[in-house]
Amino acid sequence: MKKFALLSTLLLVGSAFAASPKDTLVIQESADIPTLDPGVTYDTASGAIVENIYETLLTYKGNSLRDLEPLLASKLPTISNGGRTVTFDLRKNVKFHTGNAMTCRDAEYSFERNLVTNSAESGNWFISESLLGTGSNANDDKTITWARIDKAVECNNAGQLVFTLPKPDPAFLAKLAYTGQSIVDSKHAISIGEWKGTEADWKNWVGKDLTGSNLNKQPSGTGAYRLVRRDANATLLQAFDGYWGKKPAIKNVVIQKVPEIAARQQAFLRGDADIIEGGGRSVDEQQIKGKPGVAWLDNLPNTSAFAIFMNQKIQDPALLGSGKLDGKGIPANFFNDVNVRRAFSHAFNYQQYIQDVQQGKGKQRTMLLPDTFPGYDSEVKTYSFDAAKARQYFQRAWGGNVWKNGFTLTANYRAGSVPSQTAMEILKRNIESLNPKFKVNIQQKQWSEMLADSKKGREAVILIGWAPDYADPDNFLYTFYSSNGFYAPRSNFKDASVDKWLEQARATVNTAQRNRLYSLVGNRVYEQAPYINVPAPVAYTFFRNNLQGVSAATFNPMTSFSYTGTLWKDLSKK
Template sequence: MRTRNTILPTLTLAILTAPALATAPKDTLVLMQSSDITTLDPAQAYDVASFGIVENLYETLVTYRGSDQTKLQPLLATGWTIRPDGRQYTFDLRRNVRFHSGNVMTCADAEYSLRRLLVTNNADSGNFFIAQALLGTESNAKDDPSVTWPKISRAVACNAAGQLVLTLPSPDPALLAKLASQNTGIVDRAFAVKLGEWDGTGNTWERWVGEDLTDSALSRQPSGTGAYQLVRQDAQTVLATRHNQYWGGAAPLKNVAVQMVSEEATRLASLQRCDADVAEVGLRATLPQLRSQAALQVLDHLPDLGTPVMLMNQNIQDPVLLGSGKLDGKGIPANFFSDLNIRQAFSFAFDSERYIREITSGAARHRTMALPPTFLGYDRRVPRYAYSRARATEAFKKAFGGQVWTAGFVLNVNYRSGSKTGQATMELLKASVEALNPKFRVNIQPQPWSELLAASKSGKASMLTLSWSADYADPDNVLYALFSSKGFYAPRTGFKDAQVDAWLEQARTLTDPQQRAALYRKVGARTHDLATYILMPAEPSFLVFCKGLKGVSVTSYNPMLSGLTGTYWRQVRK
């Protein structure tokens, strides 16, 4: 990776090359995490580790108000107006904002940034929901011929007054929440073009359609408006220093160092010595030990916007998983989970109380819907499938006209290799199902995560535990992804219900929150009746950090931010 000329203090560099060497310097925030950084190009980033860096190098038009995920406030925009029909947004932009290159931000940069998302939109980026809002399709021009340059340029344009105007094909009540997503960070157009990125014109746009920007020139040399700018990146470390021309004033801490350390024991040892100010702690079971350390502070029961579920694929496409492919006691048919009684039986067979007690150390909480409780439309009145041996048995006896109970079955299930939680969850389900009938057998096997993801995308997984993390704080992002026949998980579940589809499509266009909430409550009730997924108890988040770190608290933590502190680096001090 290319290195900027900024020189960090010798002590900081020493810590980065030897994490256990010394306590983190007073002017440097040292973060230690397990995951590698995929890219620093906001138009391609779509993982938590990358977003944790991107959200501090780049800024969006709007952002969250403190710890509130539902209220938005201006950031690079200073305000906006919405046309009465909900199809046009006009943004006033902040003046005298400088990029890390020294260039002054103008409307042309915002226009270029959002158009670039629509042009390069690809399957591995998170730009599909921006494309859906602005173009009416989640696809790019290669996959959808309706996407043209005139359509893109009409959707995103600057007016004569220097305001950014977004024109939508239909109202989108989630647009502002989508614009708070880290992938909409405003990039430095002139700097990007100089590096060899797309020039922003209709003459060249077709060459960049669907372009993979993972290793783009802009990823290697970012230039955003954020309070910190990149110094250096390699496989082990990201170094950043504060942007002294930052429009909001220089950040309290001069430097930030993010280290990738895969070994949990190493991260914990560094945290206990305060070699790292904040470290990723993977196992909740270690919290009692960490709480006993005088130098450390633990924040627990923080909000988490993940939606943990176990999918049951109604159209399994992998013959290996099917065994005999029949209800003969030696396998299952491809449509095994298409029988409502089967889905209900597995739902009743999952002992969620035992899961909470044994797998999450009592921390997880039940949910009634596949939706974070803070989101619009969550309904606590929806019943849930509590563990019941009797009701599971009753449902299995009804399945496929009684054939399942008489003949039995062999169900093959894969889980994520190396995931102790995933393995324990499947073993729990296996034990409770097999205890119902000696003719029932559930075989569980580990599979590399990349292979399991690819298999599920092709409908080749039978069951899968997953947690959908919200891209933007709106129920559409979760419920549409999980339940729509056009949603992200449709190929993975084989689920389709015309009534659910109609409610979800209608909710996408309504601007009245109460009307939207009513529709989402209907979705929650119907998908419960259809036992679409097994709802998993949701485990709250927690943070462990050195007490010398200030600005990290329950009131500052926002789960929509991806960094280890749960807040922007510029808000942290020592």
């Protein structure tokens, strides 16, 4: 224990040592960690830790994107009442990190807490849609009562967890495998000041932001790792001695925030770090691949989608300059004009991005949907880099005033992300080359700040992506394109036809009909150009070659947010 305490102190202050010990996993990345509360975990940096502290009822089997298996459930559920009743038996002899025994009450509390605190930013909207028939919370939808929430998830006399759905949802079980639906320690949560789990104070917690909650500061899950220490630059976790499953070979996990990619690369190549956030394929193949001590795993499934957002209602005056089309700024609704959006779309050099960032291993998708998912239409048109067309659209924009007067705007990118920086540099260079009156300022911004500001509509142009919560096209297309979707506050895109088709697709289980509707969405979105679709890379990962447990057979982007596609408990070192 003295050795561990000394090691944790050195790591937390950022000091390096000769090599990462055999029982310790060291991860370095540029992003900060917004939260450790599963009820509001909805970003990859947070999820990579939360999924190892907490556990869900179900999880994905092996590397499958569709097959589920029990985790905290003891077996797959019984489904009855025409698909509207789902009953789970829970695993016995499971303990939380506090030592409290997991009971059905903990599961009931976890899901009710998610329904009560639900907000568009929490990731609970999709479970609320399944259990309450709406993605809204009680503040936004007055028909939601405590009685409805209480009835949606209950423990019966046999200690089974019973979900009651207003209508069948074929994606419901997959939604339960999402990290945000993890089971929390209800006794512990209540004892540290979280919701009491009763009707008495539920209204005080409706829609409440849990990012900085007490549970975020003092998490207690059933997972293989427990939190030891956390500060702005590092997070330290330790294997949980009371874990119900196989004891992990990795005893300590340290996640360090290292913004500079060169520093991360040096630490990795020295062996001080086992896994790092890379700089995109071009950087990683040049600086990392083939070097001593490096294992490289390529041609992995890519189930994410990234886009450059063009916010049609910018809420931050600081990004607007003069607030006018006078060459010194932009109006808040600058991107309302479809000609501006089309011009930006033609000003991005997609093939250059594929070559410079993805080393030629990239694909320009027609829609913001993984091309391996149902609903993807390869026949939808795509934008190409075309300076002449970009110039034409800019000349039409805002009655010719954009071209005549020019503009100045500010685009932010995630600090430490080389691919994001490169994308913004490509866009800046090409736009500014069209007209000397065009000015695009790009600047880096901390991940948590960007998330917080963008959800309030306070970003003008940013590059962010989406990793699936569950394997269904709705999880991408509704998210990006619906005016009620998760990203709506960030883009403020609204199209009546798109909204109608997406709602119709949600209301049918007929695959052919859904695919037809999604094709309509894809073609309409091409016309409206709400986003610049960033080419999708062929996925890969790299890690120190003494790290065992990472392979194509175990890599699952649905199960794990981590760079290895594998939970820490399944890793070891030789």
